[in-house]
Amino acid sequence: MHPILNEIGTVFIPVRDIARARDWYCDLLGVTNEGEILHGHLYVLPMKGTSIVLDSKIFAEDHIFKVPAFHLNTKDIEAAYTFLQDKKVELVTGIEHGHWFNFKDPDGNLLMICMC
Known part of the structure; x- marks a missing residue:
C-alpha cells in the first residue's frame, strides 16, 4: 500500500x-x-x-489566494451568481463559458464556483 x-x-x-x-x-x-x-x-x-x-x-x-485553490460546486450557475450579487459579494468575473465564475471573500481570497 x-x-x-x-x-x-x-x-x-x-x-x-x-x-x-x-x-x-x-x-x-x-x-x-x-x-x-x-x-x-x-x-x-x-x-x-x-x-x-x-x-x-x-x-x-501575501498568503491570500490570488488564484482559486479549489472550486465550490453548483448545479445552477445562474442562481449561484445571482445569489452572490444579491449578497453584494465582490464578483471578479462574469459567468465564463456558462460554467464558472470567480469572486472574493471579505479578506480578498479569490474563490471559484463551478457547475458540477
Missing part, C-alpha cells in the same frame, strides 16, 4: 477575523455555525467531502 493517499483532506483559507469569516462562509454555504472556534484561530466548516478550515493565525496579505 502506498503511504500517501490520493485524496485531499483539508483546504486551509487564511482569514483576518475568525468569527467574521466563520459567519460569512456559513452564510455563503447555507450551513449553521454551530461548531466552536478552536485554539482561538481555527474554524472547521461543516462540509460534504473535502474539509475547509478557516485559519486566522496564518493570515498575511
Whole structure:
C-alpha cells in the first residue's frame, strides 16, 4: 500500500477575523455555525467531502489566494451568481463559458464556483 493517499483532506483559507469569516462562509454555504472556534484561530466548516478550515493565525496579505485553490460546486450557475450579487459579494468575473465564475471573500481570497 502506498503511504500517501490520493485524496485531499483539508483546504486551509487564511482569514483576518475568525468569527467574521466563520459567519460569512456559513452564510455563503447555507450551513449553521454551530461548531466552536478552536485554539482561538481555527474554524472547521461543516462540509460534504473535502474539509475547509478557516485559519486566522496564518493570515498575511501575501498568503491570500490570488488564484482559486479549489472550486465550490453548483448545479445552477445562474442562481449561484445571482445569489452572490444579491449578497453584494465582490464578483471578479462574469459567468465564463456558462460554467464558472470567480469572486472574493471579505479578506480578498479569490474563490471559484463551478457547475458540477
